[in-house]
Amino acid sequence: MPTRPQLWDLDQLQHSELGRTLVLVTPSVSERAAQLLPYRQIRTLAELSPDWDSLIVIGGGTLMDEAKFWRKTHAPDVRLIVIPSIWGSGAEVSPVVLLNRQGTKQISVSEEFLADIRITWPELAASIPLDLARNACGDAWAHALEAFLSPLASEDLRHELAEVIRQMLGLPLANDARWFDASAQACAAQAKASVGLVHGIAHSLEGPLRSQFPTAGWGHAKLCALLLWPVMAFNQQQSPRWERLMQAHKLDAARILQLLKDLHDPQAYQQLLPLLDQHWLDIVRDPCSRTNSALVRPASKAFFVDGQFQ
Amino acid sequence: MTPKEQLRDLLLDVLLLDPSEFRFDLTRDEIPTWDSMAVVAIAVGVDETFGYHFTPEEATAIRGIQDIMAILQSKGIAFAD
Numbered sequence: 001m002p003t004r005p006q007l008w009d010l011d012q013l014q015h016s017e018l019g020r021t022l023v024l025v026t027p028s029v030s031e032r033a034a035q036l037l038p039y040r041q042i043r044t045l046a047e048l049s050p051d052w053d054s055l056i057v058i059g060g061g062t063l064m065d066e067a068k069f070w071r072k073t074h075a076p077d078v079r080l081i082v083i084p085s086i087w088g089s090g091a092e093v094s095p096v097v098l099l100n101r102q103g104t105k106q107i108s109v110s111e112e113f114l115a116d117i118r119i120t121w122p123e124l125a126a127s128i129p130l131d132l133a134r135n136a137c138g139d140a141w142a143h144a145l146e147a148f149l150s151p152l153a154s155e156d157l158r159h160e161l162a163e164v165i166r167q168m169l170g171l172p173l174a175n176d177a178r179w180f181d182a183s184a185q186a187c188a189a190q191a192k193a194s195v196g197l198v199h200g201i202a203h204s205l206e207g208p209l210r211s212q213f214p215t216a217g218w219g220h221a222k223l224c225a226l227l228l229w230p231v232m233a234f235n236q237q238q239s240p241r242w243e244r245l246m247q248a249h250k251l252d253a254a255r256i257l258q259l260l261k262d263l264h265d266p267q268a269y270q271q272l273l274p275l276l277d278q279h280w281l282d283i284v285r286d287p288c289s290r291t292n293s294a295l296v297r298p299a300s301k302a303f304f305v306d307g308q309f310q
Numbered sequence: 311m312t313p314k315e316q317l318r319d320l321l322l323d324v325l326l327l328d329p330s331e332f333r334f335d336l337t338r339d340e341i342p343t344w345d346s347m348a349v350v351a352i353a354v355g356v357d358e359t360f361g362y363h364f365t366p367e368e369a370t371a372i373r374g375i376q377d378i379m380a381i382l383q384s385k386g387i388a389f390a391d
Contacts, residue, residue, distance in 0.1 A: 151354050194350075239358050285326065290347035295355040297323040 005082070005093060005118040010036070013081065013119055019053025024067060026059035026085050029127060033058050045070040054079040058121075061089025061220070065097040068113040082115040085124050086132060087179040088139030088221050090187020092118040098220075105203045118184070122177035130174060137173045138225025138263050140183035142198045144168060145228070145256070147190035149235060149245060149293035154192075161189050162249035169255065173263060197234070197296055198227045200289030204282045208275050216271075226268055229260040231292075233309035238294035266310075277305050313360070313382075314389045320355045321375065324348055337374035352378070360387055 008016075014036065021039040030041060037056060042048065045067060048055055055078050057067040064082050068091070071080045082092045091097075095114050099106045128136070147153060148161040164185045171178055202223040209218035236242040236257070246253040276283075280301040283289055289296045303309065311319075314334075322332060325343045338344045349369055356378070357363045362385050364372075372378055379389050 151350050239354075241357070281326075284323075287347045290324075290351045292354070295320075295324070295351060295358055298326075299323075 005115040008081075008117050008119050010119060010121055013037070013056075013117075018056075018079065018081075020051070021054040021056060022048060022052055023056045023058065024048075024063065025057075026063055029058055029085050029124060032123075032127075045074075048075055048078065050075040050077060052078050054081060056081045056083065057115075058083040058085055058124075060084070060086050061091040061098070062100070064089070064091035064115070065099060068115065069097045069099060069108070072110065072112045076112070079117070080115045081117040081119065083119045083121050083124075084180060084184075085121075086128050086136050087183035088136035088224075090140075090143055090183055090190065093184045093188040094191050096191060100207075104207050107203075120177070120180045120184075122180070125175050125177035125180070128175055132221070133175045133179075134173050134263065135219070135221035135225045136183070137171070137179060138228055139221040140179060140186050141168065141260065141263070142224040142228055143183070143190040143195065144186035145232065146196040146198055146288075146293070147186070147193040148249075149242065150190075150193035150196065150291055151293065152193045152291055157189055157192055158245065158249060161186070162251055164189065165251055165256070169252070169259070173259070194291035195288045196292035197231045197283075197289050197294075198224055200286035200292065200296070201227050201231070201276070201283050203288060204279050204286050205272070205275050208279060209272075212275070213271070222268075225263045226265055226272065229257070229264040230269070230304055230309045232257060232260055234300065234303050235292070235294045237303075237309075238300075241293055273305055277301065280305075312391075313387050314391065316359050317375075317378065317382075317389070320359055321352070324351045324355055334375050334379070338372070356382070360385075362387070 023033060023037055023039045023041045024045065025033045025041055034041060039056065048070060055067065055071065057064055067080065071078055084092045092115060095111050096107065096109050097113050144161055144165050148158055148165060164182060168182050171182060202220055205223065206220060243253065281298060284296055284298055318332060322329060325341050325348060353364045353369050360382055362382060364381065368381055383389060
């Protein structure tokens with residue numbers, strides 16, 4: 001078990017001696033951050049050199065991952081403190097970084113990427129637009145379910161994830177600060193197993209979708225929310241593993257599927273179909289798809305493109 | 311479909327091979343796509359197709375298609391033509 005990141009609250013942060021500190025913050029919360037944290041805000045990571053003591057990053061998964069990567073490669077002795085402004089990615093607890101480079105996702109894994117301290121700032125939940133909050137819930141659900149069903153998960157890990165899933169079933173698909181911790185738990189557990197086809201499709205299509213629909217807001221979380229229902233329906237239909245694991249851990253499979261159906265947006269899914277068709281073999285080859293709960297084959301495309309899950 | 315045909319189709323799909331490249335005596339060293347992720351996918355596919363779940367020791371010891379067939383034969387699955 002990694003000892004990092006330590007979990008602090010905001011009060012601890014405000015009353016700790018952090019040394020020379022910079023703050024990298026997403027624009028939507030920079031004003032509030034300036035009121036609470038008396039440190040210089042920076043706009044780019046290039047301003048962070050090794051002679052600083054601490055970097056506080058307040059933002060989503062992309063910003064946190066860029067900071068984790070920059071810290072490891074440019075300033076490894078700087079203390080990294082992360083505060084997610086939205087849940088879902090789990091970047092605040094993960095040794096994985098996902099970088100958007102030349103339209104593709106570059107994945108790196110190292111314990112050295114782990115932040116030193118993570119902080120939950122409940123107030124930030126209210127600042128998230130509802131559609132983004134719902135998608136972030138989908139991201140968290142994708143981590144929890146794909147890790148729970150992963151062929152690489154141990155029984156102990158599944159037990160831990162089943163508890164997280166039960167907790168998540170009690171949360172609304174909306175702004176609720178409890179998602180910060182549920183999402184962090186799901187992602188920390190997922191890092192010990194693998195994800196599956198939801199992530200395999202998302203990683204393969206994020207670049208093409210951004211190129212084709214640059215202003216449509218296609219992002220990882222939106223794809224997760226959209227794909228969970230078809231992928232879990234595929235897993236359920238393709239293999240007895242879904243039912244077996246749900247029953248063994250006393251999870252309400254029907255309720256979970258209904259919740260995933262509520263997250264699904266049929267109109268957005270229609271927009272996805274041509275790219276799903278075109279990139280299916282890339283999806284089959286994606287490492288995440290290869291650790292899916294049910295085997296993903298070239299012929300599995302029909303299930304998704306012909307809408308057999310509906 | 312016979313078990314032998316089912317295994318062949320499964321491996322073609324997981325290892326993304328052209329049917330003309332396939333032989334039942336292929337080893338892992340001969341197939342660049344037979345990486346650690348493919349081992350997981352083969353285990354998932356064998357479980358779905360034949361109802362047998364490799365132990366971690368079995369999965370990591372597999373060096374070729376003959377090894378997969380030997381494990382499944384030891385569980386009562388016959389691969390006669």
